[in-house]
Amino acid sequence: MSDPAILPTGGNRPLRRPDELVEAGLAPADRLAALERVAARYAIAITPAMADLVDPTDPDDPIARQFVPDEAELDHRPEELADPIGDHSHSPVKGIVHRYPDRVLLKPSHACPVYCRFCFRREMVGPGGEALTPAELAAAIGYIADHPEVWEVVITGGDPLMLSPRRLGELVRALSAVPHVAVIRFHSRVPVVDPGRIDAALVAALATDKAVWVAVHANHARELGDEQAAACRRLTQAGIPLIGQSVLLKGVNDDVATLSALLRRMVALRIKPYYLHHGDLAPGTQQFRTSIDEGQALVRALRGAVSGLCQPTYVLDIPGGHGKAPIGPDFLARDTAGHWLVTDFRGQSHRYPPPATEDKG
Template structure:
């Protein structure tokens, strides 16, 4: 017993850096199954981080989902810096122990919109299939914390068959989003079976895989998996992938290799980031992320406003932040690198997009629309077509505002020079 105690004391003195080296060298790094088998859990975090008091409280008292991260994703985090963006997505903090008055387990009312277990039918033509309750990393901001990492939410084969029956009996459904959890944490054979069932339903034309594994476990995107996906990516079923990179530190060479494999399998990849307080809620950070994503050949899709889920107050940002970020990005990166800023409306209202107000209004006497340039901040006029029946549709700009802008505005007959000088 004495010798065991001494050994325990030596281990306790091992630094987070040394503990990480021991972990990383204990298995074949590129083996995704070994990565999953060696996931770091809550009780392991003190070995790999110098924890703050806030983190210690968060680990002990979190009201959110379980803690878990792959060694790969752990390697992207900083053991010493509590402000490391990756660390904040791995390690709970004190804010996770509070159930704030504005929060609820299911703010989108997905359960109320589930005709059968594991299937949400919010939009007429599409459904979300909850295929799996497990993820490679349990992100602290996860909007489905009520289900993810909870074994009682496991989707058995019989549950999935009921979902397929519902889809077969509703011919208006043409688009199926496979989410979870992470569908790519299922076995190759189960993924093959799910895609085969969807491909056989004649009115299902589109399948979208919602997975974070290119970010948290890129070695899961194996050649065998891509062959399975490609075999179902046919003229009967078009398969897309949406992933979630939230910070440029996640844009690694391993991630790029995974994305290239998916692209070679004919799968277009889009990114759905979440704007998160203290992680990516400033203009330059989000711009750098989306420039990196284009280098990885990923197109921007959505930037989500965080959901009102329990213990999430530490992640949520003012709505204006998202609008400011989109305004800042416009003109600094190609349009395919600028996401739509969306709010998934509480109560099951679906997504709405939000953005800067580039359109000032319509001047009825001159029949001109007035716009503000995203690139230069200047004002520009564009006429309504002759014979238009929509003139009453537009918000009118006042004569006072029109008079102020007219002398300093630009049109098809007066342009800007390359350095901002007005053209002749």
């Protein structure tokens, strides 16, 4: 049997065409022409695992909102950017983004099991994108080997867990052979949207003496059902720690109860919430973005709503490639006497004295 570099999605194939979405009841027939226009611009893929979660009777279903295309995606705003986080400006060789001194992104493939409608790389991923050739991948790993300051390699894309176990194993072994690389981190939607792919062969392909982490992307608690829990368990039982990434999305998780349920579910599955991303300025995604003020209010409310284990860092990827900045609320202020004012989770302020050498009262 052949061993393709990219394995097809596990189980039944994903829905990729607007007429398939209509036939499956995920979109009304009278929207078909509009969805065809969206499909001509942006890739579509919805796995059976996600399609089965959609409630077709709910016009505001949070799962459908993430994966079912909408004609609003063709509304491009002046502030939106084809490369909103500046990958290209920090790419010394194809497939590498070197933005921070001690870590790089490695993007071996353009393919994803699903295409999120809010994706910040939507201009780069999909059937029209390019996977690295063997020579290009070798050059990318050579770049890492030639830069001893690189301590961590973050493998993203596209979704790297779409690679076959053979290719994953080769990649992990190649990176593990670089002495100064201590951490290999995979960013993936696969454990959520195609949990059957996380099988014994894939888990075995990630095995190495180096620290391997998997960042799991989920935005709503309903995405983390029994099958997803089993996939995450297969990773954690192999000694692979999991961290959680989510995007703050209007109409999906932009309220305290929904975010709390998601973060608690993550922690219950041994996924430590890591980042809550403010929506990027990707083309056609205005309908998903909250204001930063709204995001800060939600994160402030989370402080009293859920355990410290459940708290992610609210971050903005600064447009132009300047990196991530934490943009959460500030719980500290100063009074006129120079004392600290600390706000508790109920919103009440309390005075805290500065050191004697700092006391101006």
